Amino acid sequence: MQEFRRFVRGPVGKVLLAAIILPFVISGFYGYFVGGGSGDVVAEVEGTPITRNAVNQRVERVRDMLRQQSPNMNPALLDSFVRPAMVLDGLVNEQLILSAAEKSKLVFSTSQVSADVRQIELFQEDGKFSNNRFERELRSRGMSPQGYIRGLQQDMVKEQYRAGFMATNFALPSELDEQRRLGEQVRDIRYTELDLNALRSSFSVSDDEIATFYEENQGEFMRPEEFRIAYVSLSADQYADQVSVTDEDVAEEYEVRKAILAESGANTARKVAHILIAVDGDRSLEDAKVRAEEAEKAIAGGMSFADAAADYSDDPGSASSGGDLGVVTKGALPEEMEAAIAELEPGVVSAPVVSDAGVHLIKVTEVAEERDMPTLAELSSQIRADLKQARAEAMLNEDVATLEESLYEHSSLDSPAEQIGAEVQRTEWVALSALPSPLNAPAVQQALNSDEVRRDGHNSELLESAPGQYLAVRIVEEKAAEPLPLDEVRFAIEERIKGERAADKVQSLIGEAEKKLEEGASLEDIATLFEAEVQEQEGLQRGGAEPSMEVVNGAFSQSRPAEEGEGSVAITRTGNGSLIAYQVTRVEDGNAEPLTDEQQLAALRELGNIEGQRSFRQVVALLREEGDVELHSSRLSPNTGDEQ
Structure with missing residues (x-):
């Protein structure tokens, strides 16, 4: 049984296992669309379930977007930043907004969405909407046109609901004046600073103190464990020199591809139009067939196919263009449609054809000329490269299987490497936290830390460190x-002792300064205590960072000083540990310069937008408080069963 487990964990075992479980994978995939067990539902909002799959898809979409914006972002940081629980919270809010919008009878018609879709550049070719491009792009994302349209309609309805709050808010000139008075306000301060770094440099540390600290804190100054690691690596690139492809091989492969092309009919294209009667939550298959028959009778009665498409078709991409799907090749449409198209003569309208999308009436408007396959000379280099790659991968797979089996039969890597003609390579002394290439992969680090490899001294199992890259390590x-020598850490110890003494000094001075202020001390008194000078800073603005962010925020939170007077003295500790005592000496309100009519209008519009956003956040909070929301956050993990 142990050998079977090892086999299944290996690359060859994974390939065979994938073939065995494929039917179950397909069943699971189908279950995603028809609804899974209750354990897959991670939230219910106003009776609508949100599944774990929906959350995971949104998580990956957000992460992909962030990866595109910041390609160098640490993957671990990205994973910790975009968490399923956070995404679930957003999906719950979206569903609450959608439910509230539907209860308010807000709608966005299919024709409105269709007009918007036709303007999306992604679905255009040569500046015009392309139905082929539309369907191809959606298929690549695992979406159907109907599902995409429904999603857009829901997005538009939610946007209508948002706009009802955000776009209808406004600001008064008096509110703008007050915002400008506070937002553009500037303040002057006097301050004195006890600089932690300067204080640190005032202390001295003896050699005996450094040596004592070193002895008492030996565990903090250790060189980590180091290892010499042997490894065998395999990749398809290693077999490039062992693979040869003759001209005869290329010619034979060319004929095979040519025969496949002819047999599949992929070199024959037809220009096709259709009328789609969609089957969805509002229309059953039987109802769709009845409507298709109505369209069929209308065409038989003299209505043009293009007019019938405009009146009857639910395909937003083609209805307004006579149902035109453009030139299609084999494999581009559902099998049911392709079977009907293959039997149709140009100009003839098919009987109703049922597909997953609904019921179609199809018309072949033109049969394009067969396109010739490129010549052998044109394809020769590509075919040669494909054959070389395939043969190299075949050799790689054979050696992968041999190596994987022999790793468990030998107590070193030498014999397994010899069986496949590979070389055992060895590193110098390295720490597991700083492995050199090609060992710097999570799978390798995990294997080297395992009991089998680290404690028992066995070969690792065969690891796939990257796609097509295999490694075994020992x-x-x-x-x-x-322990690190004292000379290597002397400076670090000295600075640490100085830092600790400076921090202790700062802590004692905080208490003294606060006591003095309670007794009525002035800023000059505190400066004397800090052995520092009193400085002035004019024109502080909100959000500034000089002399420190903590001081600026504190200065703007203080009350306005009396006329010709000074504010009370306050003390704050900055991010680097320094102390600053300060007082506000002058306040000058903003709104001194009048705005032009255009500037006033723009500012009022922006202030109204800000207020609208704030109002809508309150609306969403109210929806969360009063809405019917059940969260099953523990089910976000796929290993968590149904809650009891």
Whole structure:
């Protein structure tokens, strides 16, 4: 049983296992669309379930967007930043907004969505909407046209609801004046600073103190364990020199591809138009068939196919263009439609054809000329490269299977490597946290930390460190962690002791300064205590960082000083540990310069938008408070069963 487990965990075992479980994968995939068990539902909002799959898809979509914006972002940081629980919270809010919009009888028609879709550049070719491009792009994302349209309609309805609050808010000139008075306000301050870095440099540390600290904190100054690692690596690139492809091989492959092309009919294209009667939540298949018959009778009665498409078709991409799907090749449309198209003569309208999308009436408007396959000379280099790659991968797969089996039969890597003609490579002394290439992969680090490899000294299982890159590793030698020499850490110890003494001094001075202020001390008194000078800073603005962000925020939170007077003295600790005592000496309100009519209008519009956003956040909070929301956050993990 243990050998079977090892086999299944390996690359070859994974391939066979994938073939065995494929039917179950397909069933699971189908279940995603028809609804799974209750354990897949992570929230219910106004009776509408939100599934774990929906959350995971949104998580990956957000992460992909962030990866495109910041390609160098640390993957671990990205995973911790975009969490399923956070995304679920957003999906719950969206569903609450949608439910509230539907209760308010807000709608966005299919024709409105269709007009918008035709303007999306992604679905255009040569500046015009392309139905082929539309369907191709949606298929690549695992979406149907009907599902995409429904999603857009829901988005538009939610946007209508948002706009009802956000776009209808407004601001008064008096509110703008007050905002400008506060937002553009500037303040002057006097302050004195106890600089932690300067204080640190005032202390001295003796050699005996450094040596004592070193002895008492030995565990903090250790060189980590180091290892010499042996490894065998395999990739398809290693077999490039062992693969040869003759001209005869290329010619034979060309004929095979040519025969496949002819047999599949992929070199024959037809120009096709259709009328789609969609089957959805509002229309059953039987109802769709009845409507298709109505369209069929209308065409038989003299209505043009294009007019019938405009009146009857639910396909937003083609209805307004006579149902035109453009030139289609085999494999581009559902099998039911392709079977009907293959039997149709140009100009003839098919009987109703049923597909997953609904019921179609199809017309072949033109049969395009067969396109010739490129010549052998044109395809030769590509075919040669394909054959070389395929043969190299075949050799790789054979050696992967051999190596995987032999790793468990030998106590070193030498014999397994010899069986496949590979070389065992060895590293110098390295820490597991700083592995060199090609060992710097999470799978390798995990294997080297495992009991089998680290404690028992066995070969690792065959690891796929990257797509098409395989590794087996073994620890050859191990060097225990050892203390770093005192000379290497002397400076760090000295600075640490100085820092601790400076921090203690700052802490005692905070208490003294606060006591003095309670007794009525002035800023000059505090400056004397800090052994520092009193400085002035004029024209502080909200959000500034000089002399420190903490001081600026504190200065704008203080009350306005009396005329010709000074504010009370306050003390704050900055982010780097320094102390600053300060007082406000002058306040000058904003709104001194009048705005032009155009500037006033723009400012009022922006202030109204800000107020609208604030209002809508309150609306969403109210929906969360009063809405019917059930959360099953524990089910976000796929390993969590149904809640009891």
